[in-house]
Amino acid sequence: MERACVLHPDIKNKETRRAPENSLAEAVSLAHALRLDIGFADVVNLRKPQVGLLFGKGKLEEIHEKIEAEEIGLVIIDGPVTPIQQRNLERHWKVKVLDRTGLILEIFADRASTREGVLQVDLAALNYSKTRLVRAWTHLERQRGGLGFVGGAGETQIESDRRAIDDAIVRLKKQLSKVVKTRELHRAARAKVPYPIVALVGYTNAGKSTLFNKLTGADVMAKDMLFATLDPTMREIELPLGQKIILSDTVGFISELPTQLVAAFRATLEEVLDADLILHVRDIAHPESQAQSDDVTDILNDLGITQEAKDGMIEVWNKSDLLDQKALETAQNTSDRTKNIQTISAITGQGIDTLLRDIEVAIEPPTQTETIRLAYSEGARRAWLFEQNVIDAEDYWDQGYELTVTWTPKQAAQFEKYGA
Numbered sequence: 001m002e003r004a005c006v007l008h009p010d011i012k013n014k015e016t017r018r019a020p021e022n023s024l025a026e027a028v029s030l031a032h033a034l035r036l037d038i039g040f041a042d043v044v045n046l047r048k049p050q051v052g053l054l055f056g057k058g059k060l061e062e063i064h065e066k067i068e069a070e071e072i073g074l075v076i077i078d079g080p081v082t083p084i085q086q087r088n089l090e091r092h093w094k095v096k097v098l099d100r101t102g103l104i105l106e107i108f109a110d111r112a113s114t115r116e117g118v119l120q121v122d123l124a125a126l127n128y129s130k131t132r133l134v135r136a137w138t139h140l141e142r143q144r145g146g147l148g149f150v151g152g153a154g155e156t157q158i159e160s161d162r163r164a165i166d167d168a169i170v171r172l173k174k175q176l177s178k179v180v181k182t183r184e185l186h187r188a189a190r191a192k193v194p195y196p197i198v199a200l201v202g203y204t205n206a207g208k209s210t211l212f213n214k215l216t217g218a219d220v221m222a223k224d225m226l227f228a229t230l231d232p233t234m235r236e237i238e239l240p241l242g243q244k245i246i247l248s249d250t251v252g253f254i255s256e257l258p259t260q261l262v263a264a265f266r267a268t269l270e271e272v273l274d275a276d277l278i279l280h281v282r283d284i285a286h287p288e289s290q291a292q293s294d295d296v297t298d299i300l301n302d303l304g305i306t307q308e309a310k311d312g313m314i315e316v317w318n319k320s321d322l323l324d325q326k327a328l329e330t331a332q333n334t335s336d337r338t339k340n341i342q343t344i345s346a347i348t349g350q351g352i353d354t355l356l357r358d359i360e361v362a363i364e365p366p367t368q369t370e371t372i373r374l375a376y377s378e379g380a381r382r383a384w385l386f387e388q389n390v391i392d393a394e395d396y397w398d399q400g401y402e403l404t405v406t407w408t409p410k411q412a413a414q415f416e417k418y419g420a
Contacts, residue, residue, distance in 0.1 A: 001035060001036065001037045002036050002037065002073055002074050003036075003037045003039050003070070003071055003072055003073050003074070004031055004036040004037065004038055004039065004072060004073070004074040004075070004076055005038065005039050005040045005041065005042075005066070005067065005070065005072045005074075005075055005076070006024065006027045006028050006031055006038060006040075006041040006042075006076045006078060007041075007042055007043075007044050007063070007075065007076070007077050007078065008020055008023050008024040008027055008041075008042070008043050008044065008077075008078040008079070009044050009046050009049070009054065009055075009077065009078070009079050010043050010044065010045050010046065011046045011047075011048065011049060011079075012045070012046065012047050012048070017255070017288070017291040017294060017295070018255070018288055018291050019287075019288070020043045021043060022287060022288050023078060023255075024041055024042070024043050024078065026078075026254075026255075027041070027076065027078035027100070027103075028041050029205070030076075030100075030103055030104065030107060031076055031103070033107050033110075034103075034106060034107055034110060036074070036076075039070035039071070039072050040066060040070055040072075042063075042066075044059060044063070046059075051084075051085075052084060052085065052088050053085060053088050053089060053092065054077070054081060054085045054089065060092060063075075063093070064092065064093055067093055067095060072095055073095055073096065074095060074096045074097075074098060075089070075093060075095055075096070075097045075098070076098050076099075076100075076103055077097065077098070077099050077100070078100050079099065079100055080099055080100065080101065081097065081099035083131055083132045086099065086132065100256060100258075101128060101258040102128065104254070104257070104258055104261065105121065105124060105125050105128060105258065105261070108121045108124070108261065109121045109122075109125065115179055116176065116179045116180065116183065119172055119175055119176045119179060120176065122172055123169065123172045123173065123176060124258070124261050126165055126168055126169050126172065127169070128258070129165060130162065130165055130166075195236065195244045195245055195246050196243075196245050196246070196276035196277065196363040197234075197245070197246045197248060197271075197274060197275045197276050197277075198245050198246070198247050198248065198275060198276065198277045198278075198279060198359060198363070199247075199248040199250060199271060199272045199275035199277070199278050199279070200212060200247070200248065200249050200250060200279050200281055201250055201253070201272055201278055201279070201280055201281070201296060201300065202252060202253065202280055202281035202282060202283075202292075202296060202316075203252060203253055203254065203282070203283065203286075203292035203293070203295060203296055204251075204252025204253065204254050205252060205283065206252065206281045206282055206283040206286075206292070206318060206319075207281055207283060207318040207319055207346045207347075208249055208250070208252065208281045209249055210318075210346040210347065211281060211316070211318060211344070211346040212233065212235070212247060212249040214346050214349065214352060215237055215247060215352070215356075216235040216237050216247055233248070233249045234246050234247065234248045234249075234271075235247050239356055239359060239360050240353070240356055240357065240360070241360055243360055243363070245359070245363065248271050248272075248275065250269060250271060250272060251269070253295060253296045253299045254295070255291070255292075255295045257299060269303055272300070272303065272305070273303060273304065273305060273309075275309075276363055277312060277313075277314070277359065277362050277363050278300075278305075278309055278312070278313045278314070279313070279314050279316050279359075280293070280296060280313055280314070280315050280316065281316045281318050282315060282316065282317050282318060283318060283319050284317040284318060284319055284320060284323065284328075284331055284343070285319040285320070285322035285323050286319075289331075293315075312340075312362060313339075313340070314340045314341075314342060314355075314358060314359070314362060315339050315340065315341045315342070316341075316342050316344055316355060317331070317341060317342065317343040317344065318344055318345065318346055319345060319346075319347075320343045320344060320345050320350060320351070321345040321347060321348050321350065328343065340358070340362075342354060342355045342358055365408040365409070365410065366408065366409070367406050367407060367408055368406070368407065368408075368409070368412070369392065369404065369405070369406040370404075370405060371402060371403065371404050371405075372402075372403050372405060373397060373399075373400060373401065373402050373403075374400050374401045374403065375399055375400040376399070376400045376401070377400075378400065378401075380418075381415070381418055382401055382403070384415070384418055385403065385405060385415070388407065388411055390405045390406055390407040390411060391403055391404070391405055392404045392405065392406055
């Protein structure tokens with residue numbers, strides 16, 4: 001197991017939503033997701049980043065001493081590191097250095113299981129590597145999990161051949177376009193199924209997969225680990241009143257998600273844009289639950305979510321079993337009262353029944369009431385209306401039936417075509 005340390009640079013006057021100690025804790029969790037052995041983890045205070053080495057000389061030597069004492073082989077820096085800084089730090093400390101973007105790419109590569117997921121990660125990693133060219137990209141042959149940043153076969157240096165990377169990018173894009181077309185066909189097939197799609201979104205480790213398993217009886221990987229779920233999973237479930245829906249579990253979002261991954265996974269996250277209803281799952285027990293929620297909102301906005309979808313979204317406050325009643329009431333009192341919020345525990349099942357009823361109400365299509373006239377000869381169309389249970393009242397006029405109906409736009413359109 002690779003022995004690593006995690007450093008979070010706390011840069012003075014840099015705007016951030018998070019306390020540095022919470023950011024460090026998240027970075028350590030990311031490292032644990034790769035099964036790394038963490039020797040130490042520190043917040044490093046910086047007045048301003050140094051152009052060549054990020055850290056000042058004194059701090060550089062202080063960290064070097066700890067690296068040697070703890071026998072560290074990999075330094076993870078929770079933030080952006082330029083290619084020059086990475087190269088210089090590796091030379092100075094004589095260890096591998098990985099920034100936040102590289103770490104998340106490595107985790108995604110380790111987690112991807114579908115063909116599309118693997119290709120998307122490879123494409124993102126290549127785009128990231130174009131500015132660096134510091135590692136061997138042997139992972140393209142997919143002989144092992146991961147990208148080769150963290151030890152193993154991909155550790156040797158590569159020849160600086162940008163053309164080879166460009167060729168690989170072109171090849172991957174061609175392969176990915178074929179996979180995406182296949183998935184579009186699957187989506188088109190699903191569109192013919194008259195079931196609404198409900199998508200789970202949320203910060204990574206918010207409990208989406210645990211909730212998904214609770215609602216569907218599926219066995220999706222659900223662990224107390226960042227990015228436990230990467231590839232989207234969809235299941236059909238039946239709501240208490242009989243309405244069937246397709247529930248979709250998606251990759252967890254995270255602060256400062258690498259731009260390469262936002263672009264690469266856009267096709268996967270488009271499942272969210274196609275959804276009839278979005279459930280935003282929040283870890284309400286997390287000390288920075290609101291900051292995580294804001295990050296999710298930012299990414300949804302980047303994806304192009306409509307205002308209508310945002311207005312209809314249900315906020316699912318998960319992990320309520322980890323809070324006492326007073327803390328829960330405080331969270332509820334400080335929440336945005338305009339939002340539709342349901343408090344649950346996916347572990348204990350508390351609040352699940354109420355959430356399901358709320359989903360039923362949310363996906364129920366709008367109705368309209370109007371009066372229509374049918375000739376006596378249109379008995380089949382009148383019978384269809386009775387089958388649909390949309391008739392409120394029936395009267396007669398000199399040539400047939402006068403009906404008051406309350407129906408959905410879809411039923412109205414179906415009626416227009418019926419018998420035409």
